[in-house]
Amino acid sequence: MNQWLLVIGLLFTSSVTLAQEQQPNTNDFATVLPVGVLCGSREMIINPIIRSGEVLVAKNLTQFRTVDGEPLASIGEIWINPETKSFSYVLSFPDSPNACYMFGGQEFTAAGTPGQPT
Numbered sequence: 001m002n003q004w005l006l007v008i009g010l011l012f013t014s015s016v017t018l019a020q021e022q023q024p025n026t027n028d029f030a031t032v033l034p035v036g037v038l039c040g041s042r043e044m045i046i047n048p049i050i051r052s053g054e055v056l057v058a059k060n061l062t063q064f065r066t067v068d069g070e071p072l073a074s075i076g077e078i079w080i081n082p083e084t085k086s087f088s089y090v091l092s093f094p095d096s097p098n099a100c101y102m103f104g105g106q107e108f109t110a111a112g113t114p115g116q117p118t
Contacts, residue, residue, distance in 0.1 A: 034067075039100040042092060046099065049088045054079035062091060074100075080108050 038045065062076040074091040081087070087108040092099040 037100050042097055042099040045101050049079050053081040054088055
């Protein structure tokens, strides 16, 4: 059974690769990026963010799929340092002591008035 799944997976990968090579300038497909996400105990993830002067400014409910297609629900948190404008986006999971540092950056600014062009 596993051999057949491997063969089907290889055929699918080859088909996707050929399709991408035939149309390199098109944006008609989506792909899963192999990104590394740092996950661990909430304390391990949040403490460096707090030490950098960032404070929690917003939370949201987030739903996404793992690379294996498993649906997950989480709580997204936006942390910002109001002086340096650094920011972090963290996911925490209901009923779990763990969190994941998804990404961070610099020069966080407001987009403007909601509903108005920027």
